[in-house]
C-alpha cells in the first residue's frame with residue numbers, strides 16, 4: 001500500500017549504535033507531542049513525558065547505568081525521553097506503551113533513530129540512583145515504563161528490519 005504512515009511504521013527499526021550528533025530540541029518536542037497525542041485509558045492522561053535536553057542529566061543517567069549495570073544501556077545516545085506514570089494505576093503500562101510507540105514512529109518519520117530502553121526504572125530505584133530520581137523530579141509513587149533513546153545511527157548499514165514470525169497475524 002502506498003501510504004507514508006504505513007511505510008514509516010513498516011520501516012521503523014531499533015538502533016543501538018549512535019553518532020554524537022544531537023537531535024534539535026524542536027524535533028524532540030515534536031516527538032514528545034506525538035507521544036502526548038497517544039490514546040489513554042478513559043482519557044485519564046495519567047502518564048507523563050520527560051524530555052531530557054541537558055547533556056548533564058543524560059550523562060548522570062549514563063554514569064548510573066555504568067555503575068549499576070556495568071554497561072551503558074543507552075548505547076551512547078545523547079537524547080532521551082522518559083515516559084512514566086503512577087505505580088498504582090492499572091493502566092500505566094498500557095498508556096505509557098502507547099506514548100512510547102507513537103514516539104518511535106514519529107522519530108522514524110523525522111529520520112531520527114530510536115530504541116526502547118527498559119532499565120531506567122531499575123536504575124532509578126537502585127540505592128545509587130535515588131539522587132538522580134529526585135534530580136529528575138520523579139516521586140516514589142511513579143514508575144518509569146520506558147525510555148525512548150534518540151539520535152542518528154552511526155552505521156545505517158547495520159540496521160535491518162527483523163523478520164516477523166510466521167502466523168503472527170491470524171484472520172478468522
Ligand SMILES: Cc1cc2nc3c(=O)[nH]c(=O)nc-3n(C[C@H](O)[C@H](O)[C@H](O)COP(=O)(O)O)c2cc1C
Pocket residue numbers: 012013014015016115116117118119161162
Ligand atoms: C517492552 C520493550 C522493552 C525493550 N527494552 C529494550 C532494552 O532495554 N534495550 C534494547 O536494546 N532494546 C529494547 N527493546 C527493543 C526490542 O529489543 C526491539 O523492539 C526488538 O528487538 C525488535 O526489533 P525492532 O524494534 O528493530 O523491530 C524493548 C522493546 C520493548 C517493546
